[in-house]
Amino acid sequence: MQSAIILGGGMVGVGAALHLQQRGWSVTLVDRREPGRETSYGNAGMIQAEAVRPYPMPRDLATLVKIATGRTNDVRYSLSSLHRHIEPLLRYWWHSAPKRHREAIVGWARLIAYATPEHDILIREAHADNLIRRAGYRALYRDAAALEHSIKDAEQDQREFGVKFRVLSGSELTKAEPILRDDLPGAIHWLDTWTVSDPGALVTAYAELFVRLGGRIVLGDAQSLQQTATGWSVNTDQGRIDAANAVVTLGPWSPDLLYKFGYRVPLVRKRGYHMHYSGGASLDLPLVDKGSGYAMGPMAKGIRITTGAELTGPHALATPVQLASAEASARELIDLGKRAEPEPWFGTRPCTPDMLPVLGRAPRHPGLWMNFGHGHQGFTLGPATGRLLAEMMNGETPSIDPTPYRPERF
Numbered sequence: 001m002q003s004a005i006i007l008g009g010g011m012v013g014v015g016a017a018l019h020l021q022q023r024g025w026s027v028t029l030v031d032r033r034e035p036g037r038e039t040s041y042g043n044a045g046m047i048q049a050e051a052v053r054p055y056p057m058p059r060d061l062a063t064l065v066k067i068a069t070g071r072t073n074d075v076r077y078s079l080s081s082l083h084r085h086i087e088p089l090l091r092y093w094w095h096s097a098p099k100r101h102r103e104a105i106v107g108w109a110r111l112i113a114y115a116t117p118e119h120d121i122l123i124r125e126a127h128a129d130n131l132i133r134r135a136g137y138r139a140l141y142r143d144a145a146a147l148e149h150s151i152k153d154a155e156q157d158q159r160e161f162g163v164k165f166r167v168l169s170g171s172e173l174t175k176a177e178p179i180l181r182d183d184l185p186g187a188i189h190w191l192d193t194w195t196v197s198d199p200g201a202l203v204t205a206y207a208e209l210f211v212r213l214g215g216r217i218v219l220g221d222a223q224s225l226q227q228t229a230t231g232w233s234v235n236t237d238q239g240r241i242d243a244a245n246a247v248v249t250l251g252p253w254s255p256d257l258l259y260k261f262g263y264r265v266p267l268v269r270k271r272g273y274h275m276h277y278s279g280g281a282s283l284d285l286p287l288v289d290k291g292s293g294y295a296m297g298p299m300a301k302g303i304r305i306t307t308g309a310e311l312t313g314p315h316a317l318a319t320p321v322q323l324a325s326a327e328a329s330a331r332e333l334i335d336l337g338k339r340a341e342p343e344p345w346f347g348t349r350p351c352t353p354d355m356l357p358v359l360g361r362a363p364r365h366p367g368l369w370m371n372f373g374h375g376h377q378g379f380t381l382g383p384a385t386g387r388l389l390a391e392m393m394n395g396e397t398p399s400i401d402p403t404p405y406r407p408e409r410f
Contacts (some may be wrong), residue, residue: 001024001025001026002020002023002024002025002026002244002245002393002394003025003026003027003028003231003242003243003244003245004020004025004026004027004028004243004244004245004246004247004393005027005028005030005225005232005234005241005243005245005246005247006020006027006028006029006030006247006249007030007031007222007225007234007246007247007248007249007250007257008030008031008222008248008249008250008251008253008254008372009029009030009031009033009034009035009203009207009217010035010040010203010249010251010378010382011040011202011203011206011378011379011382011383012040012249012251012371012372012374012378012381012382012385012386013029013031013035013247013249013250013371013382014029014035014203014206014207014210014382014386015118015122015206015382015383015384015385015386015387016247016249016371016382016385016386016389016390017029017210017215017386018122018206018209018210018213018215018383018386019383019386019387019389019390019391020390020393020394021210021213021214021215022390023390023394025390025393025394026243027210027215027216028215028216028217028218028241028243029207029210029215029216029217029218030217030218030219030220030222030234030236030241031217031219031220031222032219032220032221032222033219034204034207034217035203035204035206035207035217040199040200040203040378040379040382041199041200041203041345041347042199042272042274042306042345042346042347043199043272043306043376043378043379044274044286044288044295044297044304044306045195045196045197045198045199045286045297045299045304045379046137046193046194046195046196046286046295046297046379046380047115047116047119047193047194047195047196047379047380048112048115048190048193048377048380049112049115049116049163049190049192049193049194050157050163050164050165050190050192050193051112051193051376051377051380052105052108052109052112052157052160052161052163053105053108053109053153053157054101054104054105054108054355054356054375054377055351055355055375055376056095056096056101056104056355057089057092057093057095057096058096059093059096059097072293074293074308074309075293075308075309075310075311076308076309076310076311076321076322078310078311078312078313078316078319080313081311081312081313081316082311084313085268085269085311087266088266088267088268088353089268089311089353091266091353091354092268092351092353092355094353095353095354095355096355100354101355103404104354104355104356106404107356107404107405108355108356109160109161110400110401111357111381111384111385111388111400112161112377112380112381112384113161114383114384114387114388114399114400115380115381115383115384116192116194118383118384118386118387119194119383121383122206122209122383123202125209126205126206126208126209127205128201128202128205128206131196131197131198131201131202131205132194132195132196132197132202133194133195133196133197133285134194135191135195135285136189136190136191136192136193136195136285137189137190137193137195137285137286137287137288137297138168138173138176138177138187138188138189138190138285138286138287138288139187139188139190139287139288139290140173140180140184140187140287140288140289140290140333141184141185141186141187141188141290141291142184142185142289142290142291142292143185143291144185144186146290146291147185147186147187147188150188150290151167151188154167154188163190163192164190164191164192165188165189165190165191166188166189166191167186167187167188167189168186168187168188168189169186170182170183170184170185170186172186173186173187176189176284176285177283177284177285177287179281179282179283179334179335180333180334181332181333187287189285195285195286195297196379197298197299197300198299198300198301199379201300218236218237218238218241219236219237220234220235220236220237220241221234221235221236222234222248222250222253222257223256223257225246225257227261227365227368228242230242230244231243231244231245231246231367232244232245232246232367232368234246244367245367245368245369245393246367246368246369247369247370247371247389247393248368248369248370248371248372249371249372250372251348251349251350251372251374251378252267252269252314252348252349252350254267254350254358254370254372254373255267258362258370261362261364261365261368262364263362263407263410264410265352265358265370265373265407265410266352266353266410267350267351267352267353267373268311268351268352268353269311269314269348269349269350269351270308270309270310270311270348270349270351270375270376271309271310271311271312271346271347271348271349272306272307272308272309272310272346272347272348272349273306273307273310273318273320273322273323273344273345273346274304274305274306274307274323274344274345274346275304275305275320275323275327275339275340275341275344275345276299276301276302276303276304276339276340276341277302277303277304277305277336277337277338277339277340278301278302278303278337278338278340279302279337279338280303280334280335280336280337280338281334281335281336281337282298282303283296283297283298283303283334284298285297285298286298287333289326289329289330289333292325292326292329292330293307293308293322293325293326294306294307294308294322294326294329294330296326296330301340302337302340303336303337305323305326305327305330307320307322307323307326308322309349310322314348318343318344318346320344320346323344349375349376349378350372350373350374350375350378351373351375351376352373352375354409355375356373356404356405357371357372357373357374357375357381357385357405358370358371358372358373358405358407358410359371359385359388359389359402359405359406359407360389360392360402360405360406360407361392361407362407363407363408369389369392369393370407371385371386371389385405387399388400388402388405
């Protein structure tokens with residue numbers, strides 16, 4: 001029987017573990033915490049079937065000046081830690097040129113096509129349908145010109161990728177969400193995206209399915225990974241575990257582990273924050289406030305606000321300026337209620353400079369595999385890239401061409 005250690009218990013790691021297990025592999029999932037407690041826990045709770053375009057870095061001078069001077073809430077940065085980000089940001093800027101971004105869209109959209117179908121299988125097997133709503137979300141616009149521009153992009157995505165949406169006028173939006181103020185230009189209702197009332201609970205449900213089917217989850221230190229005569233080993237609270245293969249699905253921490261094996265994988269590490277609010281109005285569907293750079297949606301703990309990207313140091317204290325700004329913007333739209341937690345949650349999104357995940361065999365180490373760098377979409381894409389990785393590891397013909405995601409591209 002083939003064996004594998006999966007290092008990392010987020011959506012990406014659990015997705016890979018389940019797909020290998022389905023192929024008859026003996027799989028042990030190793031993490032420092034219970035599954036789904038890091039970045040997979042803290043996202044906006046959407047399985048985004050419409051997200052066929054990875055986020056490019058702005059290249060127009062006006063937007064870059066707004067970011068540099070702190071006049072946008074989408075992106076903020078800490079000046080003292082900017083030196084850590086310069087090299088990956090320059091690569092990101094280069095890959096965001098129209099022709100190269102177009103190449104990224106093609107590679108990205110192929111993965112997105114598998115997002116909801118692969119989740120659907122696991123949701124049903126894990127009996128997690130109570131966490132899922134299949135009604136989409138709304139992108140709200142405060143500026144009519146921005147709405148018109150986005151409608152043109154949406155129409156192009158519909159022609160190329162079959163993405164489904166509906167345009168709502170200001171009055172239609174108010175009818176759909178009566179709690180909203182009534183002077184907004186309108187919204188785009190993305191119809192194919194699924195929303196999750198508790199993202200961490202969905203990862204937990206998948207992990208419990210993995211255990212129910214014979215998988216093993218143990219607490220351990222990924223940094224203890226060592227190559228052995230027969231494969232790979234890692235130290236855990238249940239002693240040393242050995243397997244013929246090891247899979248690195250550690251999200252933003254993946255490059256730190258791979259560095260000791262001689263791999264240099266650049267990441268743009270984007271920190272995001274969230275906070276829950278209770279006692280106010282209730283939303284029907286999640287809203288993404290495009291002009292103010294945040295998302296808010298109904299969750300089990302109340303309305304969750306999730307922020308954009310903060311570029312800071314890995315061990316920097318929380319500086320929830322974006323959250324405060326998002327909260328103020330949200331209060332202009334609805335009665336948000338009170339904060340339900342004493343402190344905001346924050347976590348880091350692992351974004352590669354070319355906007356595509358790192359997926360495949362390590363070039364110089366037999367039995368070492370990588371699956372990370374999903375940017376803002378690890379929660380969406382975990383089961384899809386887990387399937388692709390399992391196909392490659394199992395010697396099958398991959399369902400899509402894995403070339404764009406190969407680790408050696410760096």
